[in-house]
Amino acid sequence: MDNRRAILDAIRAALKDPRPQALVPHRERPRPPAPALAKGLDRFREVFAELQGQYAEARSAAEVGAALERLVSTRGLRRVFATDTPRLARMNVRETLRRLGVFCASPYRPDEAGAHPRPADLDALVTGADLVIAESGTLVHVAKPGEGRMTTLTAPLHVVLFTADQVVDTLEEAIARLGPAVASGERSCVTLISGPSRTADIEKQLFIGVHGPGALHALRVG
Amino acid sequence: MPRIALFTTCLVDQFFPGVGRAALKLLRRAGCRVEFPPNQTCCGQPFFNMGHREAARPLARRTIEVLRPYDAAVLPSGSCAAMIRVHYPELFRHEPRWQAAALEVGRKTFELSEYLVNVLGRPDAAGRSEGTVTVHDSCHLLRELRIQAEPRTLLRAAGRRIAEMEDAAVCCGFGGAFAVKMGPISGRMLSSKLDRIEAAGAPVVCAGDVSCLMHIGGGLSRRGSAVRAVHVAEIAAEGL
Amino acid sequence: MDVATHRFRENAAAALADEPLQQALAKALRQAESVAAAAAAERADWEDLRARARAMKEEVIDHLDWYLDQFAAQVEARGGTVHWARTAAEARAIVIGLATARGVRLVVKGKSMASEEIDLNPALEAAGIRPVEGDLGEYIVQLAGQPPSHLTTPAIHLARGQIADLFHRVLGVERNEDPDYLCQVARQTLRGLFREAGMGFTGANFAVAETGTIVLHENEGNIRLAATLPRLHVALLGIEKIVPSLTDLAVVMRLLPRASTGQRLTAYTSWITGPRRPDEDDGPDELHVVLLDNGRTRLLADPVARDALRCIRCGACLNACPVFRMLGGHAYGWILPGPIGSVLTPALLGTDRAADLPFASTLCGACRDACPVRIDIPALLLHLRHLIAELPPAPAADAPGGTPPVPLAPLRGALERFAVAFASRILRSPWLFNLSGRMARAFLWPISRAGWVRWIPPPFNAWTRCRDFPLPARQSFRRWWKENAGAGEASGPDFTE
Numbered sequence: 001m002d003n004r005r006a007i008l009d010a011i012r013a014a015l016k017d018p019r020p021q022a023l024v025p026h027r028e029r030p031r032p033p034a035p036a037l038a039k040g041l042d043r044f045r046e047v048f049a050e051l052q053g054q055y056a057e058a059r060s061a062a063e064v065g066a067a068l069e070r071l072v073s074t075r076g077l078r079r080v081f082a083t084d085t086p087r088l089a090r091m092n093v094r095e096t097l098r099r100l101g102v103f104c105a106s107p108y109r110p111d112e113a114g115a116h117p118r119p120a121d122l123d124a125l126v127t128g129a130d131l132v133i134a135e136s137g138t139l140v141h142v143a144k145p146g147e148g149r150m151t152t153l154t155a156p157l158h159v160v161l162f163t164a165d166q167v168v169d170t171l172e173e174a175i176a177r178l179g180p181a182v183a184s185g186e187r188s189c190v191t192l193i194s195g196p197s198r199t200a201d202i203e204k205q206l207f208i209g210v211h212g213p214g215a216l217h218a219l220r221v222g
Numbered sequence: 223m224p225r226i227a228l229f230t231t232c233l234v235d236q237f238f239p240g241v242g243r244a245a246l247k248l249l250r251r252a253g254c255r256v257e258f259p260p261n262q263t264c265c266g267q268p269f270f271n272m273g274h275r276e277a278a279r280p281l282a283r284r285t286i287e288v289l290r291p292y293d294a295a296v297l298p299s300g301s302c303a304a305m306i307r308v309h310y311p312e313l314f315r316h317e318p319r320w321q322a323a324a325l326e327v328g329r330k331t332f333e334l335s336e337y338l339v340n341v342l343g344r345p346d347a348a349g350r351s352e353g354t355v356t357v358h359d360s361c362h363l364l365r366e367l368r369i370q371a372e373p374r375t376l377l378r379a380a381g382r383r384i385a386e387m388e389d390a391a392v393c394c395g396f397g398g399a400f401a402v403k404m405g406p407i408s409g410r411m412l413s414s415k416l417d418r419i420e421a422a423g424a425p426v427v428c429a430g431d432v433s434c435l436m437h438i439g440g441g442l443s444r445r446g447s448a449v450r451a452v453h454v455a456e457i458a459a460e461g462l
Numbered sequence: 463m464d465v466a467t468h469r470f471r472e473n474a475a476a477a478l479a480d481e482p483l484q485q486a487l488a489k490a491l492r493q494a495e496s497v498a499a500a501a502a503a504e505r506a507d508w509e510d511l512r513a514r515a516r517a518m519k520e521e522v523i524d525h526l527d528w529y530l531d532q533f534a535a536q537v538e539a540r541g542g543t544v545h546w547a548r549t550a551a552e553a554r555a556i557v558i559g560l561a562t563a564r565g566v567r568l569v570v571k572g573k574s575m576a577s578e579e580i581d582l583n584p585a586l587e588a589a590g591i592r593p594v595e596g597d598l599g600e601y602i603v604q605l606a607g608q609p610p611s612h613l614t615t616p617a618i619h620l621a622r623g624q625i626a627d628l629f630h631r632v633l634g635v636e637r638n639e640d641p642d643y644l645c646q647v648a649r650q651t652l653r654g655l656f657r658e659a660g661m662g663f664t665g666a667n668f669a670v671a672e673t674g675t676i677v678l679h680e681n682e683g684n685i686r687l688a689a690t691l692p693r694l695h696v697a698l699l700g701i702e703k704i705v706p707s708l709t710d711l712a713v714v715m716r717l718l719p720r721a722s723t724g725q726r727l728t729a730y731t732s733w734i735t736g737p738r739r740p741d742e743d744d745g746p747d748e749l750h751v752v753l754l755d756n757g758r759t760r761l762l763a764d765p766v767a768r769d770a771l772r773c774i775r776c777g778a779c780l781n782a783c784p785v786f787r788m789l790g791g792h793a794y795g796w797i798l799p800g801p802i803g804s805v806l807t808p809a810l811l812g813t814d815r816a817a818d819l820p821f822a823s824t825l826c827g828a829c830r831d832a833c834p835v836r837i838d839i840p841a842l843l844l845h846l847r848h849l850i851a852e853l854p855p856a857p858a859a860d861a862p863g864g865t866p867p868v869p870l871a872p873l874r875g876a877l878e879r880f881a882v883a884f885a886s887r888i889l890r891s892p893w894l895f896n897l898s899g900r901m902a903r904a905f906l907w908p909i910s911r912a913g914w915v916r917w918i919p920p921p922f923n924a925w926t927r928c929r930d931f932p933l934p935a936r937q938s939f940r941r942w943w944k945e946n947a948g949a950g951e952a953s954g955p956d957f958t959e
Binding site: 003004006007008010011012013014015017018019020026028029031032033034035037047051135136137138143144145146147148149150151153154171172175178179182183185186187188189190191192193194195196197198199200201202203204205207209210211212 | 486489490493494503504505506508509512520524526527530531534539540545546547548552596597598599602615616617618620621622625641642644645648649652653656672673674675681682683684686687690691701708709711712715716723725726727728729730731732733734735736737738739741742743744745753755759760762763765766768769830831838
């Protein structure tokens with residue numbers, strides 16, 4: 001409390017002199033007109049592809065099943081975890097994975113000793129999204145019971161199911177929709193995922209898949 | 223008829239008087255009544271940039287008094303025009319009367335190509351000559367006064383072809399006292415700029431500030447380069 | 463890190479002579495600048511965003527105490543704990559105290575400039591706690607025993623060969639320069655450490671006062687792991703990181719990734735509000751937010767320099783600066799390099815310790831054009847130069863580093879003041895000025911050739927080390943005007959030359 005008081009007092013004392021007004025406004029650089037950008041799903045697909053995400057569509061649970069089956073066989077997936085949210089349940093995701101013999105029970109609740117399972121064991125994660133932001137190719141995920149923070153982070157491949165009504169164009173719209181949930185304090189973590197994990201720390205060369213999924217698939221359903 | 227004061231700047235006066243004569247020819251050709259107020263010396267920028275505002279203020283007051291009676295002041299220098307327009311009011315922040323005078327003079331102070339092209343609309347006042355030039359964008363001209371097209375307009379009106387260099391807008395490394403205080407860094411930046419100038423392939427490099435030209439020209443001379451560093455005004459006034 | 467701000471000139475000379483560094487910087491910074499420019503060009507509202515961000519940051523600075531209190535109250539309402547650190551020493555003590563009380567032996571860190579600022583890692587090690595940097599660039603410089611050299615790309619000064627050597631030497635792996643291979647080595651090595659660590663330590667890019675949310679931008683995913691797996695998450699941030707609301711957050715979220723790395727958004731952006739809720743599956747049990755002053759309130763007290771607190775640590779000014787491009791970050795001697803570093807370092811450490819930095823600029827203004835929050839860095843540098851040249855040095859009471867204040871070489875300062883006063887006197891008189899020009903010409907003409915002087919004797923020889931000096935004209939403009947003034951003002955001189 002002492003330190004808090006000291007810092008706040010120091011701030012108030014420091015601010016007693018107002019900042020001087022600029023006498024001659026600085027001229028900004030003239031800018032050429034910006035290109036007109038696509039909107040909605042078209043824009044999302046464009047940007048998501050630039051980010052090296054994979055986009056696909058499925059009209060029904062059967063098509064979702066077929067898409068997952070294709071992924072399992074082409075990638076040789078053996079251990080896949082899918083969350084049990086209503087959207088995924090409607091698309092029978094867990095049933096499909098069980099049928100393919102790859103479903104892995106929830107590894108993310110810590111055991112009694114508080115230890116986390118080894119993330120390296122999983123080949124893929126399948127989750128839903130809470131919102132999709134078209135302009136930046138972003139999948140928004142609110143960590144919730146049954147679909148925690150780790151479910152979007154710790155396997156080399158992540159598949160995200162979303163519906164068209166979840167797509168907004170801009171960050172501002174996303175904030176307008178998510179703001180109340182954040183402000184209410186109900187949930188601790190919102191993650192905006194804009195493409196697979198990457199780094200350019202070595203000579204500015206792009207490397208995909210550092211501490212998060214290197215393969216990110218967005219599957220629009222319905 | 224408006225009376226224009228030609229403020230040559232200290233460097234032009236003592237080192238590059240040809241730039242002053244070129245500016246005079248261009249302005250006359252554009253129909254101006256131009257005078258050289260003899261009491262002018264230096265706008266005070268070098269001292270201001272070094273942090274010595276007490277040394278800069280007397281020079282700023284003198285400059286304001288010299289220019290005040292005229293309808294406009296024209297300078298063949300982006301950095302000095304910016305000093306008067308942008309920094310004089312700051313220099314007199316605590317002296318309201320001088321601050322007001324500085325703002326008044328600043329409003330009628332112009333860089334040469336800005337005045338000829340934007341204010342008078344007379345790029346055709348340029349003479350006529352041939353050949354290719356490359357252009358260096360002096361920093362104060364470019365980023366404080368936002369003048370980039372105007373020197374090129376003048377050069378083209380004079381019949382010149384422009385071969386743009388790569389990184390034309392990157393600083394040449396002069397920076398006033400920086401050139402000697404931080405000599406090695408300045409030298410390296412100069413070297414980069416000279417490489418770009420030579421790569422552009424033109425026999426002449428133009429700029430709107432003799433400070434840059436002194437530094438670039440000095441570097442070209444040291445390299446034994448055939449490229450000459452010439453002020454935009456001198457090229458534009460050729461043939462007048 | 464050892465503060466080396468007083469050795470700027472030597473460090474700069476060393477950087478200029480370091481060819482591999484020069485090549486690494488040239489390539490990487492050119493690319494950084496160009497992708498950022500492309501990302502900005504996509505937004506028709508880029509200037510509007512910059513204006514709004516500036517206004518919003520000014521509002522926060524002007525009411526910083528109120529917003530900090532609001533932020534702290536919100537964090538605590540959500541189950542977090544807020545600590546206030548006046549100094550680097552207090553901040554270190556808080557973090558180490560939290561770790562020790564919980565028996566933490568290993569801390570996994572996300573990239574945090576603030577943690578470099580307070581020299582956290584050596585202090586943790588001294589307390590028997592091992593810090594491991596989770597960010598690849600930070601991990602590389604940590605292995606190399608170097609400080610980061612750039613705000614957002616810490617190992618930008620190293621070429622792949624040097625990193626390959628480093629991994630081979632320190633980690634014992636095969637020496638292979640392929641960046642893909644190097645990234646995989648780092649990933650594998652760090653993987654297990656996230657699970658073992660008792661504390662995850664991060665900075666924060668922004669802190670939303672309205673909701674008590676901290677915002678973490680990253681591309682790799684290591685910050686998410688550090689903020690999720692360990693039971694204890696500690697976040698350190700400077701008091702100026704506050705934004706008022708989520709709507710304001712949107713403005714800076716549009717600006718930071720674009721200005722910094724040319725991305726619309728970083729691969730991951732986490733909004734963290736408090737520790738995990740009882741019904742959540744994962745996340746830390748405890749979230750501790752440490753608010754850091756460490757000289758910021760002193761900077762705030764200068765009504766001109768306080769604008770530098772708008773900085774969002776994007777690094778755009780570094781990428782745009784022609785001087786930084788030649789030197790890299792280490793030459794600046796402290797954790798904040800480049801244009802904004804040349805303002806913040808003397809302001810936070812004291813102008814007596816870093817008196818060269820504000821002069822390490824040509825005032826070209828490229829940084830001002832690049833800054834997403836419109837900080838007029840050249841104006842701030844001019845302000846600091848004025849303080850250094852004309853006012854007594856302002857030491858920082860509790861500045862970091864083992865180095866004592868180094869007074870601006872007193873002889874150099876006195877000589878400069880004398881030379882300036884002398885020159886100013888001459889320039890106040892047109893005839894003295896003209897006379898000095900004639901004298902200079904008389905002196906230099908004998909040693910000139912074709913209008914240029916190759917060498918001027920000391921103490922004026924600094925100019926001629928790398929370029930020729932022009933010979934003053936035979937006849938100054940004012941002489942020519944006087945001699946050629948025709949009848950009346952209207953006609954003026956004849957051009958008979």
